[in-house]
Amino acid sequence: MFPYWRLSAYYFFYFAFVGAFAPYFSLYLQSLAFPAGEIAILMSTMQVMRIVAPAAWGWLADRLGIRMPIVRAAALCSLAGYCGLFWAAEFWNVLIAMAVMAFFWSAALPLMEGVTFSHLGANAAGYGRVRVWGSIGFIVVVLALGYGLDHWPERGVLWVSVAILIGIVACAFRIADAPTAPRYPEAEGLADVLHRPQVRSLLGACFTMSAAHGALYVFYSIHLVDGGYGRATVGWMWTLGVVAEILVFLAMPRVLRRVSEQTVLQVAFWATAIRFLMIGWGVGSLEVLVLAQALHGITFGAYHSAAISAINHWFPGHLQSRGQALYGSISFGAGGMVGGLVSGALWEPIGPAWTFTVSAALGLVGWVFARGSIGGTGGQMARP
Numbered sequence: 001m002f003p004y005w006r007l008s009a010y011y012f013f014y015f016a017f018v019g020a021f022a023p024y025f026s027l028y029l030q031s032l033a034f035p036a037g038e039i040a041i042l043m044s045t046m047q048v049m050r051i052v053a054p055a056a057w058g059w060l061a062d063r064l065g066i067r068m069p070i071v072r073a074a075a076l077c078s079l080a081g082y083c084g085l086f087w088a089a090e091f092w093n094v095l096i097a098m099a100v101m102a103f104f105w106s107a108a109l110p111l112m113e114g115v116t117f118s119h120l121g122a123n124a125a126g127y128g129r130v131r132v133w134g135s136i137g138f139i140v141v142v143l144a145l146g147y148g149l150d151h152w153p154e155r156g157v158l159w160v161s162v163a164i165l166i167g168i169v170a171c172a173f174r175i176a177d178a179p180t181a182p183r184y185p186e187a188e189g190l191a192d193v194l195h196r197p198q199v200r201s202l203l204g205a206c207f208t209m210s211a212a213h214g215a216l217y218v219f220y221s222i223h224l225v226d227g228g229y230g231r232a233t234v235g236w237m238w239t240l241g242v243v244a245e246i247l248v249f250l251a252m253p254r255v256l257r258r259v260s261e262q263t264v265l266q267v268a269f270w271a272t273a274i275r276f277l278m279i280g281w282g283v284g285s286l287e288v289l290v291l292a293q294a295l296h297g298i299t300f301g302a303y304h305s306a307a308i309s310a311i312n313h314w315f316p317g318h319l320q321s322r323g324q325a326l327y328g329s330i331s332f333g334a335g336g337m338v339g340g341l342v343s344g345a346l347w348e349p350i351g352p353a354w355t356f357t358v359s360a361a362l363g364l365v366g367w368v369f370a371r372g373s374i375g376g377t378g379g380q381m382a383r384p
Contacts, residue, residue, distance in 0.1 A: 110327070
């Protein structure tokens, strides 16, 4: 029997943590008087660990043929690491605590994506119905914490995040592992798949999309607060983007039955360029910001659904865990790190508007990569 609610609960808490961390942890760091460059480095710690940790954990999972025991251990260790932030106030202490937490926290999602697809089996298009609960968890926390921080000190972010991490641990122990596909002698190896030019172009597009979002995830909340908006408004703006994401996730199973992943990716990259120009230059207009946030449904929801579907096809069977880990490492890891560090280096010298313009330019670069991921005929991906 498909464990819909147990998987959905895990996604709910996992992305509830993102809803506490991504919008508000930079404000907590700002309250500790860290400059923009150091905030960018600290926020990029999560992305740095996503480069190496998922690949290592994915290799171990494929080698041992287990995933959920690793997910459970990672959940416990990430909770222990995050608790160190309660005693850390200096840059290096915060960096160490975040690095420990991120090394284990980043191990979980690629493995859980593989477990989810294994449970789904032939019904892979039903992924969006499970993943949507992650978006709901994000919304609940980002709204509640946004209102709370109008009355609490920024340190409240730490307490809310720890409570959510405890929820992740509880859910991890309630999900049964799913069997991985056996490896047959004639099956392709990882190097064989990566040798395909379409796969390299796809991974390049994923890297660029996350790099383009670097300024958003590090500085968007600071950008709005500096523009005169309250923290509750910040919460509503993040919520608007995720509501759009939910609607797109629900529609994507039908969309991907009619439209190729590459077409969805190309549309998403054009939307990315438009969105970041609107955020950078339109901060004085709430209407422009609302429209820009609505585009999150395309720049993340449609993009992620298409990308993860393509990864699932290109890395089948025994390569599934490593394929998902590679996707996470290259996109959210390396791409997110580069985007965060570049935005941190540019934020004060050239200002927010031009920093987001660089993000828009990266969206156009990603569009070029997305075109290169087309194989076969008719704009469809050539399947392995």
